[in-house]
Amino acid sequence: MAHLETTAEMLRNRGISRRDFLKFCAITSVALGLGPGSDMVMAQALSTKPRLPVLWINGLSCSCCTESFLRTAHPLATDIILSMIALDYQDTIMAAAGEQATAAYDEAISKYKGQYILAVEGNTPMNGQGMYCIDGGRPFLDKLTRGVENARAVVAWGTCASWGCVQAANPNPTGATPLHKLFPNKPQLKVPGCPAIPEVMSAILAYIITYDRLPALDSQGRPAMFYGKRVHDQCYRRAHFDAGEFVECWDDEGARSGLCLYKMGCKGPTTYNACPSTRWNNGVSFPIQSGHGCIGCAEQNFWDQGSFYDRITTIPHFGTNATAETVGVAAVAAVAAGVAVHGVASMVRHARGSAPETGAASAADNNDSNN
Amino acid sequence: MAYEYTTQGYTVIDAGRRVVVDPVTRIEGHLRCEVNLNEQNVITNAVSCGTIFRGIEIILKGRDPRDAWAFVERICGVCTGTHAVASVQAVEDALGIEIPDNANIIRNMMQLCLMYHDHLVHTYHLAGLDWVDVVSASRGDPEAASALARKLSPWPNSSPGYFKSVRDRLLKVIESGNLGIFTNGYWGHPAYKLPPEANLMVVAHYLEALDFQKDVIHIHTIFGGKNPHPNWLVGGVPCSLNLDAYGAADVINQERLEYILQVIERCRVFAQQVVLPDTLALAGFYRDWLGIGGGLSRLSVLAYGGIPDMANDFSDKSLLLPRGAVINGNFEEVLPVNLTNLDEIQESVNHSWYDYPQGKVGLHPFDGVTAPNYQPGSGIKGTPTDLKQVDEQARYSWLKTPLWRGHQMEVGPLARMLVGYARKDDVIKGMVDDFCGRLNAPFTVLQSTLGRIAARSLELAWAAEKLRYFYDRLVINLKNGNTSTANTQNWNPDSWPEGEVRGVGFTEAPRGALGHWTVIRNRKIERYQCIVPTTWNAAPRAPDGQLGAYEAALMGTRMDIPEQPLEILRTLHSFDPCLACATHIIGPDGSDLLTVRVDRGF
Numbered sequence: 007m008a009h010l011e012t013t014a015e016m017l018r019n020r021g022i023s024r025r026d027f028l029k030f031c032a033i034t035s036v037a038l039g040l041g042p043g044s045d046m047v048m049a050q051a052l053s054t055k056p057r058l059p060v061l062w063i064n065g066l067s068c069s070c071c072t073e074s075f076l077r078t079a080h081p082l083a084t085d086i087i088l089s090m091i092a093l094d095y096q097d098t099i100m101a102a103a104g105e106q107a108t109a110a111y112d113e114a115i116s117k118y119k120g121q122y123i124l125a126v127e128g129n130t131p132m133n134g135q136g137m138y139c140i141d142g143g144r145p146f147l148d149k150l151t152r153g154v155e156n157a158r159a160v161v162a163w164g165t166c167a168s169w170g171c172v173q174a175a176n177p178n179p180t181g182a183t184p185l186h187k188l189f190p191n192k193p194q195l196k197v198p199g200c201p202a203i204p205e206v207m208s209a210i211l212a213y214i215i216t217y218d219r220l221p222a223l224d225s226q227g228r229p230a231m232f233y234g235k236r237v238h239d240q241c242y243r244r245a246h247f248d249a250g251e252f253v254e255c256w257d258d259e260g261a262r263s264g265l266c267l268y269k270m271g272c273k274g275p276t277t278y279n280a281c282p283s284t285r286w287n288n289g290v291s292f293p294i295q296s297g298h299g300c301i302g303c304a305e306q307n308f309w310d311q312g313s314f315y316d317r318i319t320t321i322p323h324f325g326t327n328a329t330a331e332t333v334g335v336a337a338v339a340a341v342a343a344g345v346a347v348h349g350v351a352s353m354v355r356h357a358r359g360s361a362p363e364t365g366a367a368s369a370a371d372n373n374d375s376n377n
Numbered sequence: 378m379a380y381e382y383t384t385q386g387y388t389v390i391d392a393g394r395r396v397v398v399d400p401v402t403r404i405e406g407h408l409r410c411e412v413n414l415n416e417q418n419v420i421t422n423a424v425s426c427g428t429i430f431r432g433i434e435i436i437l438k439g440r441d442p443r444d445a446w447a448f449v450e451r452i453c454g455v456c457t458g459t460h461a462v463a464s465v466q467a468v469e470d471a472l473g474i475e476i477p478d479n480a481n482i483i484r485n486m487m488q489l490c491l492m493y494h495d496h497l498v499h500t501y502h503l504a505g506l507d508w509v510d511v512v513s514a515s516r517g518d519p520e521a522a523s524a525l526a527r528k529l530s531p532w533p534n535s536s537p538g539y540f541k542s543v544r545d546r547l548l549k550v551i552e553s554g555n556l557g558i559f560t561n562g563y564w565g566h567p568a569y570k571l572p573p574e575a576n577l578m579v580v581a582h583y584l585e586a587l588d589f590q591k592d593v594i595h596i597h598t599i600f601g602g603k604n605p606h607p608n609w610l611v612g613g614v615p616c617s618l619n620l621d622a623y624g625a626a627d628v629i630n631q632e633r634l635e636y637i638l639q640v641i642e643r644c645r646v647f648a649q650q651v652v653l654p655d656t657l658a659l660a661g662f663y664r665d666w667l668g669i670g671g672g673l674s675r676l677s678v679l680a681y682g683g684i685p686d687m688a689n690d691f692s693d694k695s696l697l698l699p700r701g702a703v704i705n706g707n708f709e710e711v712l713p714v715n716l717t718n719l720d721e722i723q724e725s726v727n728h729s730w731y732d733y734p735q736g737k738v739g740l741h742p743f744d745g746v747t748a749p750n751y752q753p754g755s756g757i758k759g760t761p762t763d764l765k766q767v768d769e770q771a772r773y774s775w776l777k778t779p780l781w782r783g784h785q786m787e788v789g790p791l792a793r794m795l796v797g798y799a800r801k802d803d804v805i806k807g808m809v810d811d812f813c814g815r816l817n818a819p820f821t822v823l824q825s826t827l828g829r830i831a832a833r834s835l836e837l838a839w840a841a842e843k844l845r846y847f848y849d850r851l852v853i854n855l856k857n858g859n860t861s862t863a864n865t866q867n868w869n870p871d872s873w874p875e876g877e878v879r880g881v882g883f884t885e886a887p888r889g890a891l892g893h894w895t896v897i898r899n900r901k902i903e904r905y906q907c908i909v910p911t912t913w914n915a916a917p918r919a920p921d922g923q924l925g926a927y928e929a930a931l932m933g934t935r936m937d938i939p940e941q942p943l944e945i946l947r948t949l950h951s952f953d954p955c956l957a958c959a960t961h962i963i964g965p966d967g968s969d970l971l972t973v974r975v976d977r978g979f
Contacts, residue, residue, distance in 0.1 A: 066431050067454070068451050068454035068455075069454045078591070098404075100559075102562055103401055104397065137762060140399075140428035143763055172431075173431040176436065178436075179431075180431060200451065200606060256613065257613065257863040261617040263624025263625075263627065264624045286602065287604055290598040291599055291603070296616045297608075297615040298615035301608070309436070313440075313443065314444050315441070315444070
């Protein structure tokens with residue numbers, strides 16, 4: 007087993023003070039929603055455990071997840087997370103190219119066999135002999151397979167690797183295929199979003215290092231801590247939804263007052279992500295705060311659910327295609343139906359002038375919570 | 378199979394040693410490059426291959442045109458937003474929708490913010506390591522670095538103590554033996570010319586820029602909700618402006634505007650005090666690279682223009698980034714460019730992995746046809762799924778070859794500067810003359826590998842100034858009570874014409890001219906084509922053998938150590954390659970797609 011310096015040693019080597027280090031642990035613990043005292047657990051872990059080797063490869067993607075990761079904003083994140091892990095391969099920012107780059111990849115695989123995390127951005131084209139994505143003259147799948155086979159676990163960055171994303175949207179010309187369909191038996195977690203939120207990406211790595219395990223996952227393989235709640239339920243405009251106060255038209259008085267964007271097609275009610283809580287780019291804003299509805303970019307098949315401006319009642323395929331493959335979609339549609347009733351009920355309540363909650367609304371809420 | 382021919386003033390000789398670089402790293406996407414070297418290690422043949430294909434445009438067929446921006450924005454996460462703005466413009470052009478002045482201002486600010494961010498990251502984090510030796514930096518004398526930095530700039534992070542702390546961090550990284558992203562770099566390569574203290578200064582700025590870049594894009598976050606991939610809107614922008622009334626705290630208000638202003642001011646200072654002085658220093662130390670890698674920038678350059686000063690006015694007069702074409706090296710004459718003229722821009726596929734209908738050589742994007750067909754040619758070495766060497770006399774790239782009036786063209790910051798200079802644009806001419814004057818050199822030194830990098834720095838500084846200009850315009854509108862950000866008159870598809878309408882949207886993306894062409898039929902997208910900057914620059918050969926811009930720029934360059942292709946990386950990186958952008962192209966007919974499954978082997 008190759009010797010790896012611990013993260014704390016590495017941080018010291020790179021000029022990070024103990025004070026900054028502890029501050030980082032505290033911030034990360036809060037971001038992860040961990041209990042009191044967990045920052046010291048994390049500090050202890052990072053002080054004694056070796057740096058986590060991470061290899062990061064790109065298939066069919068737009069590199070937005072790499073870009074997002076580089077934007078990680080907490081004081082220590084950009085510099086430290088890049089260093090906290092032993093990032094021996096990342097072809098968007100690494101110095102080497104060509105043979106030297108490929109050699110770095112293969113050397114790291116053998117050096118850290120069974121220890122490293124393979125971070126995958128993008129997905130794999132299975133049509134066209136795999137040559138819709140060529141790396142070193144060979145199908146990207148070759149590189150991916152080499153990396154997956156010897157990895158301790160695989161992280162699917164973003165919606166491309168998790169679900170397929172834009173190149174897999176109907177009719178998926180390249181046969182773009184997400185990770186879990188290629189390697190169903192490999193330990194893995196999905197961090198969807200187009201791109202994934204920067205601080206979520208780094209916090210998940212920090213969690214793996216701290217506790218030496220993958221975080222608890224939901225039924226779809228996403229870390230429950232960041233994907234457990236709907237955007238709608240965390241949204242700062244939620245009160246307007248409940249009060250039946252909606253933006254009716256772009257830049258109308260409602261839009262200028264920050265009312266609910268449900269009628270403008272917001273997919274917050276069917277999207278599980280942490281945007282309203284962590285917000286984006288050091289907490290500066292998130293889509294709804296900037297006036298556009300959520301387009302549901304962390305959800306499976308979000309490109310094929312009708313227009314981004316359709317109210318979610320119009321999601322196609324409702325009640326159809328109820329096979330094991332599409333049960334997730336059907337579940338989303340059911341939530342949508344519930345929300346629609348809920349929305350109508352809210353408006354009715356609003357029209358009546360804060361009348362007591364109606365039976366319809368209660369039923370809708372129950373429907374929500376069942377999903 | 379060896380061959381020889383002349384084109385564009387080059388003699389292309391496929392003989393001697395072949396060097397393959399795949400993957401080319403520190404770019405967006407997947408690129409392969411092959412060159413032949415003669416006995417003096419001079420490049421006599423250069424081959425650029427785009428090695429991904431994603432097919433986004435076919436996915437757009439039948440979609441709501443108002444959604445298209447989100448799809449095409451995902452063409453690229455690096456130049457995020459630029460495809461979206463081209464898309465909403467194309468749809469607005471097709472449907473005859475005009476946008477409010479504030480929307481134009483905010484779109485321009487988002488585009489300028491992207492340009493600044495993209496140029497910053499490219500200059501330091503993608504291209505920078507080709508010029509700066511990180512290992513040498515760790516031997517730099519902090520006193521000397523401080524003296525150099527203070528001579529160049531008033532930037533406050535310049536004390537000996539500051540540079541010592543940077544050096545100490547580097548030393549510890551290097552001594553630890555685990556270089557992370559610096560692993561396997563070409564450290565110590567003789568083509569690195571900076572003295573240790575200059576390396577140390579620039580590495581310090583590499584780290585500062587890495588920290589700063591994440592703040593630059595907060596302009597996107599405020600107006601567009603997130604970055605990468607902010608949100609856009611056909612008819613305007615999705616954000617609303619509210620200074621005085623109920624609910625202002627929940628939208629764009631004075632606090633948000635002050636936040637943006639502060640980012641802009643930091644951008645201006647960083648440009649003037651860090652980026653421009655570093656660029657000048659680099660040019661001073663690498664003077665020979667002001668004469669290497671010029672390629673098509675000496676022959677034929679193209680710009681569509683961008684950043685309309687006046688909303689809905691895309692005339693030459695309104696565009697703050699210039700439009701025009703220069704061919705045959707005649708920089709005395711700038712030719713007009715019309716994106717809807719079916720004879721001007723045409724794409725050919727003679728050297729690409731696509732089929733065209735019988736008898737078709739070039740097609741305008743409004744009529745674009747794309748049928749991908751991976752057919753690597755009989756002259757390859759290796760096998761079709763284990764390429765050791767491509768066959769450039771046959772087909773060798775997932776990129777098409779776009780031509781302007783039959784010419785291969787270079788696009789990008791340098792092309793914009795050259796077109797603006799030739800058009801005697803006061804602002805551009807002033808910037809270029811000032812920069813070249815400091816080097817005591819004629820403006821033609823910009824037509825080089827290092828000139829491309831310099832043009833990008835000049836444009837970065839320009840973008841910061843224009844950010845401030847548009848911010849002030851926005852405030853004036855607000856003072857006058859104008860808060861309108863969207864025109865919703867034609868939001869409802871019922872208000873759109875039946876039948877077929879066509880539109881084109883264009884802008885200058887960070888990497889160069891970007892055009893989107895769309896055909897809308899019965900309120901749905903019928904056809905969608907993009908020609909993106911990297912398709913122009915990284916294109917394979919034209920039917921008549923003309924070299925693409927990457928290929929031409931590599932010709933004649935001498936390599937010190939062929940196994941360590943630093944010179945190739947310098948020139949390729951000077952274009953800021955973005956292959957995800959370049960290789961998504963597909964026409965309306967997807968039925969010819971190959972469906973051969975990969976043997977998964979597990």
